[in-house]
Structures are given as structure tokens and as C-alpha cells.
């Protein structure tokens with residue numbers, strides 16, 4: 571093993587233990603899944619992760635994601651797109667992403683549907699819901715009040731499959747409070763869309779809180795791979 575693979579193995583072990591402990595404490599029958607967010611890290615790291623049994627990886631920038639997914643196509647990984655999405659890039663993202671977690675407006679659906687169709691694949695969709703106070707103009711995400719209508723629109727796209735929700739806890743708020751709100755939003759969506767039972771929540775700093783509030787998978791970058799290299 572190289573030094574880098576030792577490092578990643580140690581990070582991965584620690585995160586897997588945190589997920590198991592949090593799940594056990596929450597009385598969950600099965601531990602939450604893990605998507606390792608590999609943004610800013612090279613394709614070689616993705617190979618190491620696959621060797622260590624990781625099945626799902628996440629990326630947040632289209633060009634970088636597309637290149638890495640292409641370079642790692644032989645690994646059979648599931649690629650999750652978790653970043654802000656421009657509508658003119660949506661078709662291209664659906665060309666390699668198996669799960670698009672950051673769908674927050676109907677305008678993206680035409681492109682996603684086209685890209686998925688062209689590839690002959692069904693792309694899983696998570697709706698990114700905003701946990702910010704209304705009108706705060708903070709992070710991306712659909713307003714909880716508009717969620718059900720957006721879910722209906724996804725349902726009209728034959729190459730897309732609505733799987734559930736994704737959220738990021740707002741900066742500066744106790745993540746337990748934010749994820750408690752998320753659990754309520756999720757219950758509301760499940761009442762009208764019972765199949766949308768995936769909940770993607772929790773990152774390096776707050777995965778325990780997310781698991782307490784029902785996350786079915788967490789998205790973890792730095793706690794597995796170390797600090798991200800600075801943006802050039």
C-alpha cells in the first residue's frame with residue numbers, strides 16, 4: 571500500500587465507524603450509506619476508494635466530474651452529482667451521473683431527461699430542499715412549499731426516477747435543528763410521493779445529526795480524503 575492509500579483507508583475506517591455508531595445510537599436497523607465526495611481530488615484517489623470497497627462517489631462541478639467519471643469508467647461506481655447545476659449543463663451531467671442530487675427547479679428537467687434518454691439510462695433524481703429561512707437568499711435548494719409540485723414534474727419525465735431529497739444544513743445553525751425541519755419536510759413529501767424515501771444529508775461535520783434525523787446516506791469528503799487542495 572502506498573502512503574496515500576494508507577491515509578485514505580484510515581479516513582474511511584473512521585467515517586465508517588462514525589456512521590455505524592450514529593446508526594446504532596439512533597436505533598437504526600441498517601447503517602446509512604456513504605457517498606464519498608471526491609471533488610478536487612484526483613482520479614487516482616477514486617481508484618483507491620474503489621479498492622477499499624466504496625461504491626458511490628460524489629462530485630460538484632460538471633467538467634471535473636465528467637473527466638473523472640470518464641477516467642474511472644471501468645470501476646463500476648455510482649456517480650452522484652451534488653453541486654449547483656446550470657440548465658445548459660443538465661443534459662451533459664445526465665450523460666454520466668447515476669444520481670443527480672441537486673435538482674432544485676423544473677428548468678433542469680428537460681435537459682436531464684434528454685441526457686438520460688440519449689444515454690439509454692434512467693437517472694435517479696433527488697430534490698435539493700432549502701433549509702434556510704425563506705427569503706434569506708442563502709444556499710441553493712427548492713423552497714419546501716414548492717417541493718410537491720416539483721416532484722410531480724419529475725414524475726412526468728420517463729427517463730428520470732424521483733428517489734427523494736437532499737439537503738445541506740445552513741451555516742451557523744445547529745444542524746440538529748436544521749435536520750429536524752428536514753425530517754418534517756420529508757414526511758410531507760412521503761405522504762404524496764411514497765416512493766421518494768431516500769434522504770441524502772450529513773457531511774464531515776454533521777453526519778451524526780443527519781443520521782439521527784433519518785438520513786439514508788451521508789456525503790462525506792474531507793473526513794475521508796483530508797483537507798481539499800486550495801482552488802487555483
Ligand SMILES: *Cc1c(COP(=O)(O)O)cnc(C)c1O
Nearest residue numbers: 607630652773774789790791792
Ligand atoms: C463538498 C460537499 C460535501 C462534502 O463536504 P465535507 O465537509 O468535505 O464532508 C457534501 N455535500 C455537498 C453538496 C458538497 O458540495
